[in-house]
Amino acid sequence: MEPTGAVQGLRCPDCETIHPLDADQGCPTCGTACTVAYDYDAVDDAALFDRGAPPRDADAATGGQSARGQWQYDALLPFDAADAVTAGEGATPLVAADRLADELSVDSVYIKDESRNPTGTIYDRGMSIATTAIAARAAPEAVEPAALATTGNSGQSAAAYLGRLGVRSYAFVPSRSAFSNKAMINVHGGEMQVVGGRYSDAADAVDEQLAGDYYSLQEFTTPYRQEGAKTLAFELYADLGAVPDVVFVPASTGEVVVGVAAGFEELVTIGVADETPTLVAVQPTGCAPIATAVDSGASAPEPWAVPDTIVGELEVPDPAGGEQAVAALERLNGAAVTVDDDEILESAVAVASNEVIEMGAAGGAAPAGAWRYADDGGFDGDETVVLLNTESGTKTPDILRSHLMGPGG
Numbered sequence: 424m425e426p427t428g429a430v431q432g433l434r435c436p437d438c439e440t441i442h443p444l445d446a447d448q449g450c451p452t453c454g455t456a457c458t459v460a461y462d463y464d465a466v467d468d469a470a471l472f473d474r475g476a477p478p479r480d481a482d483a484a485t486g487g488q489s490a491r492g493q494w495q496y497d498a499l500l501p502f503d504a505a506d507a508v509t510a511g512e513g514a515t516p517l518v519a520a521d522r523l524a525d526e527l528s529v530d531s532v533y534i535k536d537e538s539r540n541p542t543g544t545i546y547d548r549g550m551s552i553a554t555t556a557i558a559a560r561a562a563p564e565a566v567e568p569a570a571l572a573t574t575g576n577s578g579q580s581a582a583a584y585l586g587r588l589g590v591r592s593y594a595f596v597p598s599r600s601a602f603s604n605k606a607m608i609n610v611h612g613g614e615m616q617v618v619g620g621r622y623s624d625a626a627d628a629v630d631e632q633l634a635g636d637y638y639s640l641q642e643f644t645t646p647y648r649q650e651g652a653k654t655l656a657f658e659l660y661a662d663l664g665a666v667p668d669v670v671f672v673p674a675s676t677g678e679v680v681v682g683v684a685a686g687f688e689e690l691v692t693i694g695v696a697d698e699t700p701t702l703v704a705v706q707p708t709g710c711a712p713i714a715t716a717v718d719s720g721a722s723a724p725e726p727w728a729v730p731d732t733i734v735g736e737l738e739v740p741d742p743a744g745g746e747q748a749v750a751a752l753e754r755l756n757g758a759a760v761t762v763d764d765d766e767i768l769e770s771a772v773a774v775a776s777n778e779v780i781e782m783g784a785a786g787g788a789a790p791a792g793a794w795r796y797a798d799d800g801g802f803d804g805d806e807t808v809v810l811l812n813t814e815s816g817t818k819t820p821d822i823l824r825s826h827l828m829g830p831g832g
């Protein structure tokens with residue numbers, strides 16, 4: 424698998440070695456997780472945002488420009504759009520929420536609605552790229568089984584994309600994962616192990632049950648999932664015609680925080696944008712390792728001892744990308760806020776009631792975080808604010824509805 428365009432290969436952050444793109448299970452020299460390395464001088468930034476031009480691979484099969492989705496930004500992706508394993512992920516709507524802007528006393532609020540991705544979550548972006556990496560190998564089926572531990576959504580996405588490729592996949596989910604996730608993992612043809620306990624137990628079970636003989640789709644093992652989250656930054660810039668002032672991101676493993684931060688930083692690096700936005704990570708008070716590290720000035724999160732939130736998607740006590748997320752927030756003049764479960768559900772319900780958009784419980788953390796940030800005096804009043812809805816309301820309708828029934832449901 425030869426790098427194309429501006430891609431140099433995979434760089435190990437520890438030993439600085441550049442490896443080929445299929446060395447995607449950790450540095451062959453020292454084992455550290457690698458990231459994609461680009462020669463930014465070689466990036467054609469005019470092509471990056473030339474949305475008016477016909478797609479290079481336009482034909483009946485691709486369905487034209489909209490079907491290119493995130494892959495229209497392949498000038499800053501590890502693989503060419505022509506080789507992508509894609510179902511049209513990305514290019515999601517940016518919906519103006521004027522009532523929210525009034526309530527938060529800011530200039531404008533937009534909801535970036537990632538629920539419109541093929542399996543209803545932001546994770547389809549990264550899974551499309553990670554699956555493309557498998558398809559690009561000399562023998563894709565040799566990776567079998569591909570596996571990951573997941574709070575639910577990324578497992579559903581993995582089952583869907585690996586199914587497209589015809590490669591056997593295993594998702595290890597904690598028993599508390601949403602029923603919709605468990606059902607759809609099987610419907611997409613993925614194999615599933617339901618592990619008693621919580622996310623950490625599912626993560627432990629991958630190595631125990633597969634005995635190390637598997638291809639990991641785990642975020643921050645494969646370097647490709649955070650590359651998908653990166654394209655969100657490009658889309659926000661393209662749709663707004665500028666970098667937004669503040670972006671609220673529900674945070675769990677750190678994948679989305681790290682990816683979105685990298686995307687905005689790359690826009691500055693290639694000379695398209697002058698500055699990065701303020702990035703605000705939002706976590707539930709019942710499981711907030713990243714937010715706690717940011718608040719205390721620690722460089723990396725401590726594992727959260729007793730995780731307890733109704734928002735299962737955000738209950739990741741020992742985030743794989745925690746240290747990277749904390750560093751990214753620091754670089755972007757970012758912040759972190761924590762919000763109670765009630766505030767999260769209240770916010771998701773309010774958005775559904777007033778703004779059409781169906782947010783899952785995890786997505787509700789974004790508006791809840793914005794309200795908290797406003798209460799804390801975080802806004803000046805002239806900001807353009809983006810709330811990232813990471814998942815569809817159809818993932819957790821039971822949890823959202825139970826909130827309407829009051830304390831104790």
Ligand SMILES: [Zn+2]
Pocket residue numbers: 435436437438439440450451452453454455
């Ligand atoms: Zn290394």
